[in-house]
Amino acid sequence: MGSWTHIAPQQDVRPTGRRPLCLLLADRPMPAALREVSATGAWIETPARPAYGAQVRLHHADAGTISGHVIGHDKEGLHILIDPGEKATSFALAVIAADMGTIFG
Numbered sequence: 634m635g636s637w638t639h640i641a642p643q644q645d646v647r648p649t650g651r652r653p654l655c656l657l658l659a660d661r662p663m664p665a666a667l668r669e670v671s672a673t674g675a676w677i678e679t680p681a682r683p684a685y686g687a688q689v690r691l692h693h694a695d696a697g698t699i700s701g702h703v704i705g706h707d708k709e710g711l712h713i714l715i716d717p718g719e720k721a722t723s724f725a726l727a728v729i730a731a732d733m734g735t736i737f738g
Contacts, residue, residue, distance in 0.1 A: 652678065653732045657711075658690040658698070659683040665691070668710070670729070672722040674701070678710040689713060696727035 652666035657679050665679035675691060683689055683703050691713070692698045699721060705712035715721045 653693065653728055655694075655728075656692040657681050658692055659687060665710070667691075667693075667728060670725050672715065672725045673717065674704070674715050675713045676710065677713065681711070682706055683711070691715075691724075693724070693728050693731070695731035696724045699724040 652668055653670075655665050655667055655677070657663045657665040657677060659681060660683065663679055663681040665677040665681070667675060668678055669676040677691070685703055685705070687703045688700065689703060689711075690698050690700050699715055701713040701715040703711055704714045715724070
C-alpha cells in the first residue's frame, strides 16, 4: 500500500497554517502558538527564551493552565516538558478538542 505523501530526507519541513494560541507564563506573560502538544510536552512558537530548566506555565483559554519546565530552545520557540499526571492529559485533550471545534464547528 502506497503512502499519501513522500518527503525527501533533505527537504526542510515546517508546520504551516493556523495553530492554537496560548499564553506562556514565565518571567512575564508572552503569547505563544502551540505547534505540538501531548500529555508529556509541548513545542511552542514564541519569542520568549526562558533559561533551560526554568519552570513555566501554559495557559489556554479552553484548557486551563498547566505547569512544566523548559527542556530546549530552537530558532522558533521552546520545548517544554509538562509535569506528568491526569491534569496534563486533560490539558492536551482539551487543547486538541478546542482546536478541532474551530476547524469542524
